[in-house]
Amino acid sequence: MAKDITPRDQDYARWYTDVVTRSTLADYSPVKGCMVIRPHGTALWENMQRGLDGMFKATGHENAYFPLFIPKSFLAREAEHVEGFAKECAIVTHTRLKATEIDGRRTVVPDPDSRLEEELIVRPTSETIIYSMFARWIQSWRDLPILLNQWANVVRWEMRTRLFLRTTEFLWQEGHTAHATHEEAIDEARRMLEVYRTFAEEWLAIPVLTGTKTDSEKFAGALTTYCIEALMQDGKALQAGTSHDLGQNFARAFDVKYQDASGRWEHVWNTSWGVSTRLIGALVMCHGDDDGLVLPPRVAPVQVAIVPIWRSDAQRETVLAEGRALRDRLAARGLSVRLDERDNVNPGFKFADWELKGVPLRLELGPRDVESRQVVAVSRLDRTKTPCAWDGLEDAVASLLDRLQAELLDRARERRDAATRDVETRDEFVEALADGGFVRARFVPDAEVEAQIQQETKATVRLIPFDEPDDPGPCVWTGRPAQRRAVFARAY
Amino acid sequence: MAKDITPRDQDYARWYTDVVTRSTLADYSPVKGCMVIRPHGTALWENMQRGLDGMFKATGHENAYFPLFIPKSFLAREAEHVEGFAKECAIVTHTRLKATEIDGRRTVVPDPDSRLEEELIVRPTSETIIYSMFARWIQSWRDLPILLNQWANVVRWEMRTRLFLRTTEFLWQEGHTAHATHEEAIDEARRMLEVYRTFAEEWLAIPVLTGTKTDSEKFAGALTTYCIEALMQDGKALQAGTSHDLGQNFARAFDVKYQDASGRWEHVWNTSWGVSTRLIGALVMCHGDDDGLVLPPRVAPVQVAIVPIWRSDAQRETVLAEGRALRDRLAARGLSVRLDERDNVNPGFKFADWELKGVPLRLELGPRDVESRQVVAVSRLDRTKTPCAWDGLEDAVASLLDRLQAELLDRARERRDAATRDVETRDEFVEALADGGFVRARFVPDAEVEAQIQQETKATVRLIPFDEPDDPGPCVWTGRPAQRRAVFARAY
Numbered sequence: 002m003a004k005d006i007t008p009r010d011q012d013y014a015r016w017y018t019d020v021v022t023r024s025t026l027a028d029y030s031p032v033k034g035c036m037v038i039r040p041h042g043t044a045l046w047e048n049m050q051r052g053l054d055g056m057f058k059a060t061g062h063e064n065a066y067f068p069l070f071i072p073k074s075f076l077a078r079e080a081e082h083v084e085g086f087a088k089e090c091a092i093v094t095h096t097r098l099k100a101t102e103i104d105g106r107r108t109v110v111p112d113p114d115s116r117l118e119e120e121l122i123v124r125p126t127s128e129t130i131i132y133s134m135f136a137r138w139i140q141s142w143r144d145l146p147i148l149l150n151q152w153a154n155v156v157r158w159e160m161r162t163r164l165f166l167r168t169t170e171f172l173w174q175e176g177h178t179a180h181a182t183h184e185e186a187i188d189e190a191r192r193m194l195e196v197y198r199t200f201a202e203e204w205l206a207i208p209v210l211t212g213t214k215t216d217s218e219k220f221a222g223a224l225t226t227y228c229i230e231a232l233m234q235d236g237k238a239l240q241a242g243t244s245h246d247l248g249q250n251f252a253r254a255f256d257v258k259y260q261d262a263s264g265r266w267e268h269v270w271n272t273s274w275g276v277s278t279r280l281i282g283a284l285v286m287c288h289g290d291d292d293g294l295v296l297p298p299r300v301a302p303v304q305v306a307i308v309p310i311w312r313s314d315a316q317r318e319t320v321l322a323e324g325r326a327l328r329d330r331l332a333a334r335g336l337s338v339r340l341d342e343r344d345n346v347n348p349g350f351k352f353a354d355w356e357l358k359g360v361p362l363r364l365e366l367g368p369r370d371v372e373s374r375q376v377v378a379v380s381r382l383d384r385t386k387t388p389c390a391w392d393g394l395e396d397a398v399a400s401l402l403d404r405l406q407a408e409l410l411d412r413a414r415e416r417r418d419a420a421t422r423d424v425e426t427r428d429e430f431v432e433a434l435a436d437g438g439f440v441r442a443r444f445v446p447d448a449e450v451e452a453q454i455q456q457e458t459k460a461t462v463r464l465i466p467f468d469e470p471d472d473p474g475p476c477v478w479t480g481r482p483a484q485r486r487a488v489f490a491r492a493y
Numbered sequence: 494m495a496k497d498i499t500p501r502d503q504d505y506a507r508w509y510t511d512v513v514t515r516s517t518l519a520d521y522s523p524v525k526g527c528m529v530i531r532p533h534g535t536a537l538w539e540n541m542q543r544g545l546d547g548m549f550k551a552t553g554h555e556n557a558y559f560p561l562f563i564p565k566s567f568l569a570r571e572a573e574h575v576e577g578f579a580k581e582c583a584i585v586t587h588t589r590l591k592a593t594e595i596d597g598r599r600t601v602v603p604d605p606d607s608r609l610e611e612e613l614i615v616r617p618t619s620e621t622i623i624y625s626m627f628a629r630w631i632q633s634w635r636d637l638p639i640l641l642n643q644w645a646n647v648v649r650w651e652m653r654t655r656l657f658l659r660t661t662e663f664l665w666q667e668g669h670t671a672h673a674t675h676e677e678a679i680d681e682a683r684r685m686l687e688v689y690r691t692f693a694e695e696w697l698a699i700p701v702l703t704g705t706k707t708d709s710e711k712f713a714g715a716l717t718t719y720c721i722e723a724l725m726q727d728g729k730a731l732q733a734g735t736s737h738d739l740g741q742n743f744a745r746a747f748d749v750k751y752q753d754a755s756g757r758w759e760h761v762w763n764t765s766w767g768v769s770t771r772l773i774g775a776l777v778m779c780h781g782d783d784d785g786l787v788l789p790p791r792v793a794p795v796q797v798a799i800v801p802i803w804r805s806d807a808q809r810e811t812v813l814a815e816g817r818a819l820r821d822r823l824a825a826r827g828l829s830v831r832l833d834e835r836d837n838v839n840p841g842f843k844f845a846d847w848e849l850k851g852v853p854l855r856l857e858l859g860p861r862d863v864e865s866r867q868v869v870a871v872s873r874l875d876r877t878k879t880p881c882a883w884d885g886l887e888d889a890v891a892s893l894l895d896r897l898q899a900e901l902l903d904r905a906r907e908r909r910d911a912a913t914r915d916v917e918t919r920d921e922f923v924e925a926l927a928d929g930g931f932v933r934a935r936f937v938p939d940a941e942v943e944a945q946i947q948q949e950t951k952a953t954v955r956l957i958p959f960d961e962p963d964d965p966g967p968c969v970w971t972g973r974p975a976q977r978r979a980v981f982a983r984a985y
Contacts, residue, residue, distance in 0.1 A: 031567070031625055032613065035560035040641070043556045064535045068527035069615075069646055069662050070583070073590070075523070077601050087590040091562070092603045093615065094586045096650040098565070098579040109569050111584045111612060120603060121524065123561075123585065123615070134520065134529055143837070149532070154561055154646065158588040170561050345635070 006357075008291045013235045014163075020285055021164045024294045024358050034162040034169030038278070041358060044302035046172065046278055050152065052204045052300065053174065053276070056196045062148045062176060067130050069154075070121035075129040078254040082128065085221020089158040091123040091169075123156040128222065128247070128273055131177045132255040139179060139269060142261050146189070147179045165282035166239075166493050173277035176244075179257065179269040183248065186270035187225075190244045193274040194227045197242035205280065206297040206409035207231045207287045208417050209241055210439070210488060212464030217448040220273075224248035230463045230488070232417045233286040236437020238463045238490035241283050244274035282493075287413055294359025295381050297409050298402040305331055305338040305398060306355040307376070310348045310367035317344075323371050327364070327394060334395040336402075356381060361405050362398065364389075382408055423486070430477045434460040434489060442477035444487040450478055454489070462487045498849075500783045505727040506655075512777055513656045516786045516849050526654040526661030530770070533850060536794035538664065538770055542644065544696045544792065545666065545768070548688045554640045554668060559622050561646075562613035567621040570746040574620065577713020581650040583615040583661075615648040620714060620739070620765055623669045624747040631671060631761060634753050638681070639671040647769075657774035658731075658985050665769035668736075671749065671761040675740065678762035679717075682736045685766040686719045689734035697772065698789040698901035699723045699779045700909050701733055702931070702980060704956030709940040712765075716740035722955045722980070724909045725778040728929020730955045730982035733775050736766035774985075779905050786851025787873050789901050790894040797823055797830040797890060798847040799868070802840045802859035809836075815863050819856070819886060826887040828894075848873060853897050854890065856881075874900055915978070922969045926952040926981060934969035936979040942970055946981070954979045 006023060007015040021027050026042035038046065054064070070093065077083045097115035101108060124130065135147060156170045165171075176193055180186040194211060201207045209229035219226035223245035231241045251257070252268035260266050288295040298304050309324045311317040321342060328340040339360075341351045348365075355363055364376040376394070378387045378401055389397040420438030424430045433440040435458070444462065455461050465487045476483040498515060499507040513519050518534035530538065546556070562585065569575045589607035593600060616622065627639060648662050657663075668685055672678040686703060693699045701721035711718035715737035723733045743749070744760040752758055780787040790796050801816045803809040813834060820832040831852075833843045840857075847855055856868040868886070870879045870893055881889040912930030916922045925932040927950070936954065947953050957979045968975040 028626065028629070030560045030622065032560045032562045032564060032622070035562060037560065037626055038558040040555035040557050043558055046558075047556065063532035064539065065532050066530040066535055066538075066664065068522045068524045068529065069648065070524045070527060072524060073601060076590075083590070083601060087592075087601060090588065090590060091585045091613070092587040092590065093583045094603065095584040096582065098568075098575070098582060098584065098614075100579075109565060109575060109579060111586060121583070122590075130522070130524070133523055137520070156561065172558065 006291060006293060009234065016291070017282075017286060018164060020289050020293055021282075026281065026285070026294070027164050029164070032169075034159055036164050036168050038172075041302060042281060045281060045284075045296070045300060048300040048302060049204070049280060050174075053196075053200055054150075054152075056200060057150050057174075057176065060148075060192060060196060062150045065149045065151055066153070067127050067134065067151060069124055071124050071127070071130050073120045073122055075133060076122055078129065079222045079251055081250075082222035086125045086157070090125055091156045091158060093117065093121040093123065124153070125155055125157045126273075126275075127151065127153070127155075127175055128177065128251050128271075129255070132179075132251045132257055132271065135179050135269070136255050136257045139257060139259050142181055142259055145179060145181045145259055145269065146185065148176075148189075149178065150174055150176045163282075165278055165285070167279075171278050173275050175273060175275040178272045179252075180272070181259065181261070181267070181269065183270045186248075186272050187246050190225075190227055190246045190272040190274065193272070194229065194242070194244040197229050197244065197274070197276060200276075201229055201231065201241055201280075202410060204297065204299045205284055205287075206406060206413060207241065207283055208410060208414040210464060210466060212466040212488070214243075214464060215446040215448075215451060215462045215487070217451050218462060220245045222247060222250055224250070228464055230490075231283050231287060232420060232439055232490070233283070233493070234416065235286070236420055236491075238439065238492040239279075239283050239286070240463070240492065241280060242274070242276040245272060247271040247273060288409055289359070292353070293357035295409070296359035296361060298361045298406045301359065301361050302337065303339050303355075303358070303360045304336050304402060305362045305364060306351075306360045307338065307340045307364045307366055308348055308351045308355070309340065309342070310365060312368075316368045319371055320366055320368060324366050327366070327376065327391065330395060331398060334399065336395075336398065362401055364398075380405055382412070424477065425474070427477055430489075431458055434458045434491065438490065439463070440489045441486045442489060443472065443474045443483035443485065444489075445476045445479065445481050445483045446487070447479075454478055458491075460489045460491045463490050463492060464488055498783060498785060501726065508783070509774075509778060509781075510656060512781050512785055513774075516851060518773065518777070518786070519656050521656070524661075526651055528656050528660050530664075533794060534773060537773060537776075537788070537792060540792040540794060541696070541772060542666075545688075545692055546642075546644075548692060549642050549666075549668065552640075552684060552688060554642045557641045557643055558645070559619050559626065559643060561616055563616050563619070563622050565612045565614055567625060568614050570621060571714045571743055573742075574714035578617045578649070582617055583648045583650060585609065585613040585615065616645070617647055617649045618765075618767075619643065619645070619647075619667055620669070620743050620763075621747070624671075624743045624749055624763065627671050627761070628747050628749045631749060631751050634673055634751055637671060637673045637751055637761065638677065640668075640681075641670065642666055642668045655774075657770055657777070659771075663770050665767050668764070668766040670764045671744075672764070673751065673753070673759070673761065675762045678740075678764050679738050682717075682719055682738045682764040682766065685764070686721065686734070686736040689721050689736065689766070689768060692768075693721055693723065693733055693772075694902060696789065696791045697776055697779075698898060698905060699733065699775055700902060700906040702956060702958060704958040704980070706735075706956060707938040707940075707943060707954045707979070709943050710954060712737045714739060714742050716742070720956055722982075723775050723779060724912060724931055724982070725775070725985070726781075726908065727778070728912055728983070730931065730984040731771075731775050731778070732955070732984065733772060734766070734768040737764060739763040739765060780901055781851070784845070785849035787901070788851035788853060790853045790898045793851065793853050794829065795831050795847075795850070795852045796828050796894060797854045797856060798843075798852045799830065799832045799856045799858055800840055800843045800847070801832065801834070802857060804860075808860045811863055812858055812860060816858050819858070819868065819883065822887060823890060826891065828887075828890065854893055856890075872897055874904070916969065917966075919969055922981075923950055926950045926983065930982065931955070932981045933978045934981060935964065935966045935975035935977065936981075937968045937971065937973050937975045938979070939971075946970055950981075950983075952981045952983045955982050955984060956980055
């Protein structure tokens with residue numbers, strides 16, 4: 002059955018868009034750069050939220066909700082911050098529409114009398130508004146640390162957008178914390194990056210590198226940005242999450258101070274960290290194939306699809322009755338399972354449909370299976386078929402799903418490792434970057450050099466890996482003495 | 494201990510604000526009309542979301558997410574709709590800030606070159622953007638019904654705001670559905686109102702009336718608005734949820750059509766329905782007292798607070814050790830429980846603090862309790878003390894919480910019923926409305942008469958109750974023959 006999906010090797014970008022839209026994860030909206038997240042995509046995001054939220058709470062964080070709007074003057078208070086976001090923000094200037102006629106046609110226009118004294122920016126991120134509240138809430142060292150997280154929508158006016166990967170509005174979480182010492186803040190920022198790494202690998206089955214951004218790639222207003230970076234099947238990198246040591250930059254801008262045990266007033270130390278619906282794009286591009294989505298069982302909205310097969314009406318009734326019983330048993334085990342009872346499409350269509358939607362496991366149930374009291378489990382990963390007896394089906398299915406989750410991560414890690422190379426010379430470097438993948442090369446971070454490299458190779462420093470032993474030698478680009486390797490790639 | 498809460502009978506409005514801010518549900522923000530929902534309020538809202546979301550899914554709905562922005566022309570397409578929202582909307586006109594100097598001071602202003610061709614409205618509600626997508630997704634009768642819900646933030650530019658009750662930005666859910674027939678749409682709108690009634694009464698312990706709004710109070714663009722109305726302790730009504738039969742108004746405006754089984758194209762029939770963080774305001778005002786919040790166990794972020802009591806260090810260790818064991822047992826039962834280990838405040842302070850935060854049950858655990866292997870459970874409702882043996886504590890606490898949940902609803906219902914009166918004459922009507930409460934009077938709905946009544950009594954028709962037997966007689970205001978009673982009240 003044709004699914005209208007462009008094959009990956011024909012046009013990867015097209016393949017991506019086809020998979021996202023045909024699998025009904027998302028759709029384009031009439032608002033430029035904004036997308037509609039459809040029920041399949043929303044359920045996936047909710048599962049991801051649940052996983053992350055549990056990890057945030059287990060590390061002592063609480064959720065809160067801050068205003069959508071940020072006064073212009075707040076954004077402007079931290080110099081690098083406003084510089085970073087000024088060129089891509091939605092600005093609210095009026096609060097009423099009034100009816101009028103233009104060229105004899107009735108329409109509505111912003112009422113000039115409703116012009117705001119100070120414009121409001123739709124939050125591109127919430128450091129400024131949140132730390133202005135911290136300034137009210139924090140007095141003593143006893144009030145620290147403050148460990149908050151917010152689930153919210155944010156807006157960054159992007160010129161070139163792609164579903165999930167880069168949209169004007171997106172959904173995310175942003176953690177915001179305040180600490181008494183810089184050391185505590187760094188620990189927090191690193192701890193949350195580790196939460197992201199764990200989530201990416203154990204929930205999404207996406208292997209990631211962890212490390213530090215160079216200054217030219219760090220968050221506008223941060224001292225240091227840590228990140229997780231994943232590799233997509235086309236050899237391009239994707240920044241999947243960031244965690245920032247903000248130092249006292251915002252504490253100074255918003256006068257966030259605490260009185261220490263000895264009575265002295267000190268500025269607090271902040272961190273912020275976030276992941277977004279972009280992770281859905283990463284999921285699609287890391288695991289998907291020419292038949293559609295492939296979703297890891299831990300976050301799949303539907304983990305098991307039962308497809309009944311019949312020829313006669315009598316068979317239909319028997320097969321459906323048994324299918325319902327099996328569905329109920331698997332659901333009672335806590336699995337997300339659907340029985341596909343549609344009678345206007347054939348089993349082949351249903352197979353393809355559930356494959357397109359990325360359901361990890363399909364159970365085929367025909368009259369002969371009913372007779373032998375079994376089902377045939379088909380893996381979305383490689384279509385491996387495993388006959389499973391009805392007795393003990395819950396355990397068999399749960400263990401197939403566990404295995405599939407592990408296989409997905411293994412496959413992605415093998416791909417990633419196979420596409421990661423150490424290079425020594427500039428020629429090797431340029432060639433490797435053109436081939437795609439992660440390229441590890443000795444480098445001395447320098448904004449000008451990075452700009453030149455990007456100009457000539459379209460690649461950027463993705464990160465400087467944590468905790469690597471020193472590996473001195475000449476910088477791959479300038480020949481200057483370098484102490485370690487940075488990881489380069491072309492990136493989304 | 495002074496909690497700085499104004500007593501209700503001294504200044505009810507002040508009491509409300511004191512309770513909301515002191516209990517740390519929410520705080521004012523630097524953005525006019527917008528509030529910060531603090532962790533206690535956010536956890537409460539998340540519990541309410543979980544309850545409602547389960548009920549939406551049990552009635553066949555799926556979640557989706559649509560853009561924050563609505564093109565101006567979309568809002569304008571349904572005449573009554575734009576009329577209803579034009580005077581209170583946040584309008585985005587620019588997408589870049591640029592640096593400049595004003596009076597020698599560096600600042601940023603909207604870059605005139607980034608003026609949008611068509612202004613975007615921050616959604617006050619999402620009918621228009623959602624039904625424009627329905628037009629793409631719906632072709633055949635097989636695509637119906639569509640049953641969606643969205644959890645989102647919305648913005649209505651309110652001039653006079655109050656925490657939770659009326660804020661410029663608020664959080665809510667909006668259900669949006671499309672059906673093949675008007676009958677199905679009406680059934681859906683009524684079904685979801687019943688979900689709201691069940692949720693208000695069984696989860697929030699807030700008794701509500703259900704019925705229909707008069708035309709002058711209905712949603713802008715609806716054929717009919719159904720609602721649930723609650724009564725607060727000061728005798729004012731609060732609209733706690735609405736469900737709209739939208740007829741084909743939006744289907745016509747956005748050309749949402751389906752082909753029926755015979756091949757004919759027909760417009761769909763829509764419903765929408767929503768409740769918001771306003772429900773938190775209702776909770777506060779329905780159950781709270783001069784000591785603070787009183788939260789129903791089913792939605793309380795903390796259901797049980799264990800307050801350990803000690804004099805000596807030796808006692809402290811024993812009491813805390815036993816307290817932790819009891820906490821872990823109750824948590825294992827699925828209860829949300831905190832052991833208050835703070836050692837910089839005394840037990841009296843802790844009692845007052847957990848009362849302020851509305852925790853339904855407090856367990857007092859002192860050295861003598863440890864000796865006799867019991868705790869004293871204190872109800873937040875009326876400070877009733879119930880000694881509970883450690884053996885079987887889980888069951889005892891669960892059943893105390895169940896009883897408390899039921900008592901809260903009973904108490905609220907008694908108050909509501911005691912403040913509900915049938916009146917026959919205009920004098921009685923005016924007097925009763927001045928006293929507060931629900932006033933039931935025969936009435937012939939009429940926008941002009943309603944405006945006059947509001948002018949003279951500050952009261953509005955809250956609803957016309959469902960399914961009441963005919964009760965003919967003269968309209969309380971005009972003397973015209975009326976068939977039934979409407980419910981009037983002054984309202985939030």
